[in-house]
Structures are given as structure tokens and as C-alpha cells.
Amino acid sequence: MQKRIAIKNHLQEIRLTTQRSVAMLVIMLILIALLIIRLGYLQFIKNDLYTTLSKKNWLDLIPTEPTRGLIYDRNGVLLAENIPVFSLDIIPEKNKNIPQVLSEISKVIPLNDTELSQFQKELKQHRRFDEIPLKLRLTETEVARFYENQYRFPGALIKARLIRHYPLGPAFSHVLGYVGRINLDELENIDPSNYSATNYIGKIGIEKFYEDELHGTVGYEQAENDASGQPLRILKQIKPIPGKNLYLTLDSRLQLIAEQALSGQNGAVVIIQPATGQILAMVSEPAFDPNLFVTGISSKDFQDLQLAPDKPLYNRTLRGLYPLASTIKPYVALAGLDTGSITPNFTLFDPGWYQLPNKEHIYHDWKTHGHGTVNLNHAIVSSCDTYFFSLGHKMGIRSIDDMLNRFGFGELTGIDIGEEVPGIIASPEWKKRSKGVSWYEGDTLNASIGQGFMQGTPLQFAQGMATIANRGKRMAPHLLFQEQEIGKTAEPETGTELEPVRLNNVNNWKEIITALQDVMISPLGTGYAHYGHDMPYTIAGKTGTAQVFSIKHRDEEGKSEEQDKLPEKLRDHSLFVAFAPVDKPQIAIAVIAEHSKLAPVIARKILDYYFIGTPVVPPQTSATPVSPATSVAPVVPNKEKASHAIR
Amino acid sequence: MQYANTFQRTHNPHQQDARSFWRYIHIDLYLFLSIILLTIAGLIILYSASSQNSNVIEQQILHMSLAFVVMLLFAQIPPIIYQRWAVWLYGIGIFLLIAVLLFGHTGKGAERWLNLGFIRFQPSEIMKLALPLFLASFFHKMHLPLNNQSIFAALFIIFVPALLVSKQPDQSTAAMLMIAGGSVLFLAGLSWRLMSGLAVLAILCAPFCWYLMHDYQRQRVLTFLNPERDPLNKSYHIIQSKIAIGSGGFFGKGWLNGTQSHLHFLPEHSTDFIFAVCGEEFGFLGSVILITIFMIIILRGLYITIHAQDTFSRLLAGSLTLTFFFSFFINMGMVTGILPVMGLPLPLVSYGGSSMITMMAGFGILMSIQTHRKLLTT
Structure with a gap:
């Protein structure tokens, strides 16, 4: 009985467990089907997505920075180069605790506040590139110390990189400009992929204007990475294309001489080759050391430079606005001749003052007792104000403005450096617009002698002289001489001709040029004191004195002795513009000496060097491997065109 | 029908000789060969996953040899012995689990190991x-189907060790214990109504479980629900x-060409996530073949x-089979993202010894059951 029940139960149990086993099998097959569907979903439908993600995981495009193009002067003297330095970089992705690693590093390698604040700034705006430079220009000791303690600085590494260096220092600071770390504004205006490996960008000057040429094209390395981001091997490499080398029209020797001649003097020198418009020298003093900016200038140093009363950051050659003063007189005279208001023989008697008809106000000549009877030549030679008051009044402001406009005043010269300001040609409309006041006849008189509202830049002054030297042919002033790419050198820039100044009677050029030459050689001439003796070359030019204090002040006490008693910043500026030699002009020069009378003297030094090679003391420049007196073998192939008559 | 098949085959004298030889040494040839196939596939995958590390392969082969010996030993023991000794084994297991809680050796932040001086092992295995x-x-x-008393007793038998193991804490092993015990209950004919009732109860208990869970477990569940939540840390795996x-x-x-594992993007690629290596290097085809071997x-x-x-x-036998199924299914489900991340290796493929030996011991018991049958037909 017992046994039967047991057997019955046994069969029932077998049926039950068999049923359950089959149910189990069904459940398992359903689950496996789900798993296989899942695999199919991942491996078929999402295959593209995950293939991309997988490649993104292990393939990394590492951009390679192109080498920035070098900058030479016209004779192949190096003006901007790239020097290798060791820099200490931090990779933020690899270390979350940056303050700690900074403090660790500072125990071994001193870090100053500038470096730290610069680093923090970069950390905030840090873009795709991995490393952020913490300290540039490590010494060998520091490099060694770093490697000894490297395990303490996760995420920090030493990298050899090239940084910009300007061997001739301050003398070229304004022309070349400098490079600096890319900032947020610049980031918006550059092609981010081409700059993905680049930390530096031209901030100002040639470096900025020719940024595209100098920068080159970024290269790439396709690297295989592991999960920690360590590149394992390079799979593919696209080499960066280095930036073009630039040859500037500048002559470094002339530039250094000009800087030396100006030294200690706030002012500007611009020298142009009239036939081509090439700028041979362009100096603004005081200057600054552009190398300071490359590695990141400290905010204090920068503030000092910005707030310095002499404004060393200010490029006077392009942005300095000065009254034309008496250097306007050749243009006014040309206007008079061209409009027929006067002939060269037109004379008047100068009692030392001028008075407008029916007006009480008396306009004094700079010479208290007057120049006596003067014709045009005499008026220019002795810079007779009364003559030009009368001429200006006779032909009116529009004739003067028209002539100045034809010479390019009041507008940008288009020089390939940017930054320049157009200056001002004063007109009734201009005065109404900017001052809200009507034009008075007195304004015309002031304009006739270059005081008052008329303003121009030293570059415009030099360009004006070059145009006169060319007898009306106007060449666009420019700084780029030649571009050099790997394997080929472009043809030298020939210069662009601008709308020339055409006179109704071309003989009038001769009148003016003769008068300007007489300024130098006539004993009555304002340039005679400095150029009247021992001149081995011919020169035509004009002096000028730009009033800094008020014209009223000068009217009452306009004696030059009084000037010396004024505080320096109220003293007049002296101007000197010239070209030489007279019959075959090689250079046109404009010199501004602020608050000093030295402009003609400075110009003489430079001209003497140019034409007779006056031995000069080699100038002291910071870290100069190339002495300006040493002639560097010209790299420029087209030597005839490039070099000019030095010695 | 199955009987009929067996019966027919027994008439082939040659085959019968072969079968009786294997039966004599208590090896089930089908199981044995498919396990050999799986271990070979496992070694091929592991060789790539370990970045061709021959040390790892040697170690694994050593583990496997030991596991095969254990399997053969377990196959020799007749089921009746297991049946007799089961209660004692269970008692010793509970004792050791308590011991491990008291004197456990901490490894990887959990007290799972018991060090007896000459050997270190996990009582949960x-x-x-x-x-x-x-x-x-x-x-x-008992008489099947089950009555309520025996069900409660069974639940008690399951929950005591599961609770002890989860205290270590080792939730995934605890879960495997529940599955092992639950599968016996299921086969014993736990009524579908009761099972659905338990399922509802489990869902109702879920918030309570959430409260009981460790923080890392909550993270795993959250990660499972939304993998993009925290791509660099919790969801990275x-x-x-x-x-x-x-x-x-x-x-x-292609074999050895997987970038995810060789460049170390895939974590734990030799252990818990080795199925991903298979999926990457052998694709859908290879994965399905591997699943087929398992099946x-x-x-x-x-x-x-x-x-x-x-x-x-x-x-x-049913419970051992079902437990084996869930051990690889849960691992594959976790690696493919249909189940939350649990620290479970892929049996016989993942690198590691402890769980492999248990698994192979289980196969030994299966073989014992199969080869100790009294053949009524012969």
C-alpha cells in the first residue's frame, strides 16, 4: 500500500519536474533570444555609431604647430627668429588637483606671480590644445630639477618649444610688433583648426598684418591612444607647412642709426625710397623690448609701459598726429601756383605781421620785424608766415585742402602694417562737424602756415616729401619687400603707384624743389645752420615748428628764447622733412622731435650715415647677435634693386 | 521517445563499448566535450583580452586543469552519497559563512575569503x-507538489545563507544563491500563482531594498537606468x-585586433567584461557561436x-543547469547593457579560479547523476 502510493507519487513527480524542465527551457530560450536581439541591435543597427565612438576613443589627431616664418630686413639681417626653449606645461585633463601640483612645483622651480596669473587666465580660456605653458624659458638646472622630482607632478611635463625672439630689440619694436598668447577676441577671428596647435599670434605691427603669411599651415599626427590618453604610436603624419619668411624693405643699419640719432628724444623718423615707396626706416621713440611680450608680460610691467608719460607703446610714425607747421608751406605754395593765385614772381612786403581786411586781429610772423620784400622762393626759404597768410587768404581754404588731399593727407596711406590714423585736413565742413563751430577766415590763415587744425602723421610727411621728390608720382608706402616660401622666393614687390599729383604747369615742381633746396643752402634758409656747410650731397627740405602750447601764447611771447623757459612738455615740436639727392632722389625723410629743436640735427646724422657712411658708434641693443655695422651677406637675390648706395 | 533512442543505440555493440567505457569512468561525453570546447574558446578570447599575456594563459590552464580534476572527482561520487551528505555540507557551509563574517580575510573591500593557513577560499562557493x-x-x-510548510522551510533554507553572503557584502553571489535555491523550488513545482505573488511582493519591496542597498549598488542601478548619466565614472564600464x-x-x-580592450578603454576586460572582447573581436557571429556552445x-x-x-x-541536475544558465546570461546581459552591472564573471571564459572550480564541481555532479543511472533497459 505504502509502496503503491510512493510509486504513484514518483511518476507524478517525474511528470512535474519534466514539465518544469520544459518550462525552464522555454524561459531560457526566450532570454537567449532577447540577448541575441540585443547583440544584433548593438552590432548591426548601432554599428556605425559605436565604430565611430571606438575610433574616437583610440584615434587622436594631434595638431602640429607650424614654424612661424622668419622676418629679415632687405639685406637679410634677421629681425625676428624662433629660438628653442624648454617650457614647463600642465595638462589639466591629467590632473584634477592643479593648485596642489602648482604648489609642489613651486617648491622645486620658483614660479612668480605673473606666471601663475597668466596660467590661471589660460586655464580659464583653455581651448582644445592640451598643454598650458606654466613657465617658459626654463634653465637647464630647472629642467634637471623637474626630472628628478617628476613623480611629484602628475600632469606636468617639460616641452621643448620654439618661441619668438627679436634679436634687435626695441629699435624694431613698433614696426615688427610682437606675438603673444592668443586671447579670446582673437580666437573668434581665426580658423580654429589651423590654430589648433598654435599658442601665439601676431598682436601688432608686421607680426599682425602678415599673420596669415607668417603663421603657416597646421600639420597633424594621427596617433593611437590608450585609455589614459597616452599616445602609443603615430599612424599617419601630415607635416605642417611653415610660415613664409618675410623680407622687409627696412634697412636695419639705417633703422638702428635712426634710433640712435633719436635716442633720448621722443619722436619719430620715417625714411622712404621715393621711386618705389619702400620704407627704409621707421622709428618711433621711446620704444620697448618686444621680447617682453612674447612670454607674457607681467601686468605690472605692462601697466608701467602703458602709463609711462612718454608712451613707449605708442607708434608715433603711424599714430602720432602732429601739425604740419611750416612743412605745409611747399604744398600751400603749389596750391597757389596751380590755382594761378600767384606766380613765382609774386612779391609782397612783410612788415612782420598780417591783418585781415576789416579785422582788428594782428597775425604775427615768426620774425618780429618781418622779412621785407619777399617772393615765393624767399618766402619758402625763410619760411615767411606773412606771405603765406596773404596767399592763403587770397586762394581760400579749399585750394589748400585740395592740394593736401592730392598729396594723400587726411587719408590712410595704406601701409601694410595697419594701425595708422588718417590725420586731418581742416575744412569748414570738418570744423562744423567735429567742433560745431563755423569756419573763420583766421582759421584759413592758421592753416596756411600749418598750425591750427591740420594734422598728419610722420609717415604722411615722408610720403609727401617723396611725392615732391618724384615730381608728383606717388608710390604707396610699404614694408614688405619679398616673401619667401620653402623652395621658392617671390619676386620683390615693385610698389604700387597711386593717383599722381598732376600740376597744370609741370615747371612749378622745379620752382618748389629749388626753393626747398635753397632752404638748405641759402644763408637765409631755415636749414642753413645745419645743412649749409660741408654737404657732400644735395638736399631739398623744409623745417617746421609745431606749437604745443597755444597759438595765443606764442603770438604774445613767441621768441624762441622764451621756449627754453617753458616746461619741456609745453615746448614746441620741431619737424624736418627732406629728400636727397635733389636731382636723383634716393631717400625722403621726415623727422619729428617732440618738445625739442633737434629734428634737423637728427636728420643730418641719418642722412650723413646714408650718403657718406659716417662712422658711428655701434648702437647698444639688447641681445644683438648682428652688429648693424657688420654687413650681412644679402640673401635677397635681386641685389641691385634691394641695396641702395651705402658706401 | 528519448528512451527509444537510447534503447536503439544500445544495440550498436561498438558504440555501446565506447559508451560503457566513459560510463565506467563516470564521464558524460557530450557534457565533457562541450565543456572542453567552451574552455578552448575561453582561452582564445582570454589570450587576446589579456593582451597576449602568456602568464595569464598559463595560470588559467592551471586553474582549468585543477577544475577538471575536481569535476572528475565529483563525477565519481554516486548521487546517493550527495543526498546523504547534503545536510552536513549545508551545515558546514553555514558555519563557514558565519566564520568568514567573524574572521574573514578582506579582499577587494569585502570579507569573502577564509584563510585556513594552508588554503584560502570563499565559503560562499x-x-x-x-x-x-x-x-x-x-x-x-517531501511529497511533491509542495505544501505550504515545506515551502516556508525551503525559503528559510535559502535566505539564511543568502543573507550571510550579502552581509560580506557580496550581493551578486547572494543573488546566485537565490537563483540556485529558487530553481530547485521552481522544479519542485512551486505553483505559478505563488510565484507571481512573490514577484508582486518583490516589486513592492523594491523601495525597501533601495533603502537597504549600499551606495555603490544604488549607483549601479541608476547607471543601468541611464548609462549616459556620468560617462566618466559610474557608467564608464x-x-x-x-x-x-x-x-x-x-x-x-578580428582576433587580437580589438582596440577597446588592447588600449585599455574597456575595464576588467579579462574578467567580468570579457564577453565584450568576444563581441568586439569576433562580432555578432562569434558571440552567437559562443552563446551556442553555452546553450x-x-x-x-x-x-x-x-x-x-x-x-x-x-x-x-535542473538547479545546476539553471544556475549555470543564469551565471552566463546575467554576465552577458550586464555586458550588453540589458541588466545592471553585477560583479559576475563569465563562467569558464573569464580569468579566475574560484568560481570555475565550483562550476566544474557542479558539472561533475551532473556527470555523476548521468553516469550512475541504473540502466533498466540493458
Whole structure:
């Protein structure tokens, strides 16, 4: 009985467990089907997505920075180069605790506040590139110390990189400009992929204007990475294309001489080759050391430079606005001749003052007792104000403005450096617009002698002289001489001709040029004191004195002795513009000496060097491997065109 | 029909000789060969996953040899012995689990190891076998289908070790214990109504469980629900694993060519996530082949279950089979992102010894059940 029940139960149990086993099998097959569907979903439908993600995981495009193009002067003297330095970089992705690693590093390698604040700034705006430079220009000791303690600085590494260096220092600071770390504004205006490996960008000057040429094209390395981001091997490499080398029209020797001649003097020198418009020298003093900016200038140093009363950051050659003063007189005279208001023989008697008809106000000549009877030549030679008051009044402001406009005043010269300001040609409309006041006849008189509202830049002054030297042919002033790419050198820039100044009677050029030459050689001439003796070359030019204090002040006490008693910043500026030699002009020069009378003297030094090679003391420049007196073998192939008559 | 098949085959004298030889040494040839196939596949995958590290392969082969010896030993023991000793084994297991809680050796932040001086082992591994053994022998004495009393007793038998293991804490092993015990209950005919009732209860308990869970477990659940939540930390494993599998496509990137594992994007690529390596290098095709090998073992396990002659053997064989199924299914589900991340290796493929030996011991028991049958037909 017992046994039967047991057997019955046994069969029932077998049926039950068999049923359950089959149910189990069904459940398992359903689950496996789900798993296989899942695999199919991942491996078929999402295959593209995950293939991309997988490649993104292990393939990394590492951009390679192109080498920035070098900058030479016209004779192949190096003006901007790239020097290798060791820099200490931090990779933020690899270390979350940056303050700690900074403090660790500072125990071994001193870090100053500038470096730290610069680093923090970069950390905030840090873009795709991995490393952020913490300290540039490590010494060998520091490099060694770093490697000894490297395990303490996760995420920090030493990298050899090239940084910009300007061997001739301050003398070229304004022309070349400098490079600096890319900032947020610049980031918006550059092609981010081409700059993905680049930390530096031209901030100002040639470096900025020719940024595209100098920068080159970024290269790439396709690297295989592991999960920690360590590149394992390079799979593919696209080499960066280095930036073009630039040859500037500048002559470094002339530039250094000009800087030396100006030294200690706030002012500007611009020298142009009239036939081509090439700028041979362009100096603004005081200057600054552009190398300071490359590695990141400290905010204090920068503030000092910005707030310095002499404004060393200010490029006077392009942005300095000065009254034309008496250097306007050749243009006014040309206007008079061209409009027929006067002939060269037109004379008047100068009692030392001028008075407008029916007006009480008396306009004094700079010479208290007057120049006596003067014709045009005499008026220019002795810079007779009364003559030009009368001429200006006779032909009116529009004739003067028209002539100045034809010479390019009041507008940008288009020089390939940017930054320049157009200056001002004063007109009734201009005065109404900017001052809200009507034009008075007195304004015309002031304009006739270059005081008052008329303003121009030293570059415009030099360009004006070059145009006169060319007898009306106007060449666009420019700084780029030649571009050099790997394997080929472009043809030298020939210069662009601008709308020339055409006179109704071309003989009038001769009148003016003769008068300007007489300024130098006539004993009555304002340039005679400095150029009247021992001149081995011919020169035509004009002096000028730009009033800094008020014209009223000068009217009452306009004696030059009084000037010396004024505080320096109220003293007049002296101007000197010239070209030489007279019959075959090689250079046109404009010199501004602020608050000093030295402009003609400075110009003489430079001209003497140019034409007779006056031995000069080699100038002291910071870290100069190339002495300006040493002639560097010209790299420029087209030597005839490039070099000019030095010695 | 199955009987008929067996019966027919027994008439082939040659085959019968061969069969009786294997039977004599208590090896089930189908199970044995499919396990050999799986271990070979496992070694091929592991060789790539370990970045061709021959040390790892040597170690694994050593583990496997040991596991095969254990399997053969377990196959020699007749089921009746297991049945008799089950209660003692269970008792020793509980004792050791308590011991491990008291004197446990901490490894990887959890007290799982018991160090007896000459050997270090995890008592929870013993329990993986002891629990189904004891439950099967327990139900063997009962009349099936179950009455309420025995169900409660069974639940108690399951929950005590599961709770002890989860205290270590080792939730994934605890879960495997529940599965092992639960599968015995299921085979013993736990009514569908009761099972659905328990399921509802489990869902109702979920918030309570959430409260009881460790923080890292909550993170895992959250990660499972939304893998993109925290791609660099908590979800990193699963995202990289899906990338590995998904980028494999149909044919895979080829053996030794998986970038996800070789460049270390895929974490734990030799252990818990080794299935992703298979998916990446051998693609859909390779993964399905691997799953098929696993399923062959499962089918053989079910065959043994159905052909076992007493309730103890049937319950035990079924439970071992089901536990093996869930151990690889949960691992694959986790690696493919359909289940939350649990620290479970892929049996016989993942690198590591402890769980492999248990697994192979289980196969030994299956073989014992199959080869100790009294052949009525002959």
C-alpha cells in the first residue's frame, strides 16, 4: 500500500519536474533570444555609431604647430627668429588637483606671480590644445630639477618649444610688433583648426598684418591612444607647412642709426625710397623690448609701459598726429601756383605781421620785424608766415585742402602694417562737424602756415616729401619687400603707384624743389645752420615748428628764447622733412622731435650715415647677435634693386 | 521517445563499448566535450583580452586543469552519497559563512575569503553547491507538489545563507544563491500563482531594498537606468563595453585586433567584461557561436535532468543547469547593457579560479547523476 502510493507519487513527480524542465527551457530560450536581439541591435543597427565612438576613443589627431616664418630686413639681417626653449606645461585633463601640483612645483622651480596669473587666465580660456605653458624659458638646472622630482607632478611635463625672439630689440619694436598668447577676441577671428596647435599670434605691427603669411599651415599626427590618453604610436603624419619668411624693405643699419640719432628724444623718423615707396626706416621713440611680450608680460610691467608719460607703446610714425607747421608751406605754395593765385614772381612786403581786411586781429610772423620784400622762393626759404597768410587768404581754404588731399593727407596711406590714423585736413565742413563751430577766415590763415587744425602723421610727411621728390608720382608706402616660401622666393614687390599729383604747369615742381633746396643752402634758409656747410650731397627740405602750447601764447611771447623757459612738455615740436639727392632722389625723410629743436640735427646724422657712411658708434641693443655695422651677406637675390648706395 | 533512442543505440555493440567505457569512468561525453570546447574558446578570447599575456594563459590552464580534476572527482561520487551528505555540507557551509563574517580575510573591500593557513577560499562557493544539494534532498523526502510548510522551510533554507553572503557584502553571489535555491523550488513545482505573488511582493519591496542597498549598488542601478548619466565614472564600464560590442559588427575586428580592450578603454576586460572582447573581436557571429556552445551545455544539462531517475537527482541536475544558465546570461546581459552591472564573471571564459572550480564541481555532479543511472533497459 505504502509502496503503491510512493510509486504513484514518483511518476507524478517525474511528470512535474519534466514539465518544469520544459518550462525552464522555454524561459531560457526566450532570454537567449532577447540577448541575441540585443547583440544584433548593438552590432548591426548601432554599428556605425559605436565604430565611430571606438575610433574616437583610440584615434587622436594631434595638431602640429607650424614654424612661424622668419622676418629679415632687405639685406637679410634677421629681425625676428624662433629660438628653442624648454617650457614647463600642465595638462589639466591629467590632473584634477592643479593648485596642489602648482604648489609642489613651486617648491622645486620658483614660479612668480605673473606666471601663475597668466596660467590661471589660460586655464580659464583653455581651448582644445592640451598643454598650458606654466613657465617658459626654463634653465637647464630647472629642467634637471623637474626630472628628478617628476613623480611629484602628475600632469606636468617639460616641452621643448620654439618661441619668438627679436634679436634687435626695441629699435624694431613698433614696426615688427610682437606675438603673444592668443586671447579670446582673437580666437573668434581665426580658423580654429589651423590654430589648433598654435599658442601665439601676431598682436601688432608686421607680426599682425602678415599673420596669415607668417603663421603657416597646421600639420597633424594621427596617433593611437590608450585609455589614459597616452599616445602609443603615430599612424599617419601630415607635416605642417611653415610660415613664409618675410623680407622687409627696412634697412636695419639705417633703422638702428635712426634710433640712435633719436635716442633720448621722443619722436619719430620715417625714411622712404621715393621711386618705389619702400620704407627704409621707421622709428618711433621711446620704444620697448618686444621680447617682453612674447612670454607674457607681467601686468605690472605692462601697466608701467602703458602709463609711462612718454608712451613707449605708442607708434608715433603711424599714430602720432602732429601739425604740419611750416612743412605745409611747399604744398600751400603749389596750391597757389596751380590755382594761378600767384606766380613765382609774386612779391609782397612783410612788415612782420598780417591783418585781415576789416579785422582788428594782428597775425604775427615768426620774425618780429618781418622779412621785407619777399617772393615765393624767399618766402619758402625763410619760411615767411606773412606771405603765406596773404596767399592763403587770397586762394581760400579749399585750394589748400585740395592740394593736401592730392598729396594723400587726411587719408590712410595704406601701409601694410595697419594701425595708422588718417590725420586731418581742416575744412569748414570738418570744423562744423567735429567742433560745431563755423569756419573763420583766421582759421584759413592758421592753416596756411600749418598750425591750427591740420594734422598728419610722420609717415604722411615722408610720403609727401617723396611725392615732391618724384615730381608728383606717388608710390604707396610699404614694408614688405619679398616673401619667401620653402623652395621658392617671390619676386620683390615693385610698389604700387597711386593717383599722381598732376600740376597744370609741370615747371612749378622745379620752382618748389629749388626753393626747398635753397632752404638748405641759402644763408637765409631755415636749414642753413645745419645743412649749409660741408654737404657732400644735395638736399631739398623744409623745417617746421609745431606749437604745443597755444597759438595765443606764442603770438604774445613767441621768441624762441622764451621756449627754453617753458616746461619741456609745453615746448614746441620741431619737424624736418627732406629728400636727397635733389636731382636723383634716393631717400625722403621726415623727422619729428617732440618738445625739442633737434629734428634737423637728427636728420643730418641719418642722412650723413646714408650718403657718406659716417662712422658711428655701434648702437647698444639688447641681445644683438648682428652688429648693424657688420654687413650681412644679402640673401635677397635681386641685389641691385634691394641695396641702395651705402658706401 | 528519448528512451527509444537510447534503447536503439544500445544495440550498436561498438558504440555501446565506447559508451560503457566513459560510463565506467563516470564521464558524460557530450557534457565533457562541450565543456572542453567552451574552455578552448575561453582561452582564445582570454589570450587576446589579456593582451597576449602568456602568464595569464598559463595560470588559467592551471586553474582549468585543477577544475577538471575536481569535476572528475565529483563525477565519481554516486548521487546517493550527495543526498546523504547534503545536510552536513549545508551545515558546514553555514558555519563557514558565519566564520568568514567573524574572521574573514578582506579582499577587494569585502570579507569573502577564509584563510585556513594552508588554503584560502570563499565559503560562499561551497554554499553554491551545498544549497541546491540540501534543498533537493529536502524535497526528495517531501511529497511533491509542495505544501505550504515545506515551502516556508525551503525559503528559510535559502535566505539564511543568502543573507550571510550579502552581509560580506557580496550581493551578486547572494543573488546566485537565490537563483540556485529558487530553481530547485521552481522544479519542485512551486505553483505559478505563488510565484507571481512573490514577484508582486518583490516589486513592492523594491523601495525597501533601495533603502537597504549600499551606495555603490544604488549607483549601479541608476547607471543601468541611464548609462549616459556620468560617462566618466559610474557608467564608464557599460559605455565602453557597448562601444566594444557595437563596433565589432557582424564579423568583428578580428582576433587580437580589438582596440577597446588592447588600449585599455574597456575595464576588467579579462574578467567580468570579457564577453565584450568576444563581441568586439569576433562580432555578432562569434558571440552567437559562443552563446551556442553555452546553450549546448544547457541542453545537455536539461537532458540529464529529464533522464535522472529520482527526484533528488532531477531537482539537483535542473538547479545546476539553471544556475549555470543564469551565471552566463546575467554576465552577458550586464555586458550588453540589458541588466545592471553585477560583479559576475563569465563562467569558464573569464580569468579566475574560484568560481570555475565550483562550476566544474557542479558539472561533475551532473556527470555523476548521468553516469550512475541504473540502466533498466540493458
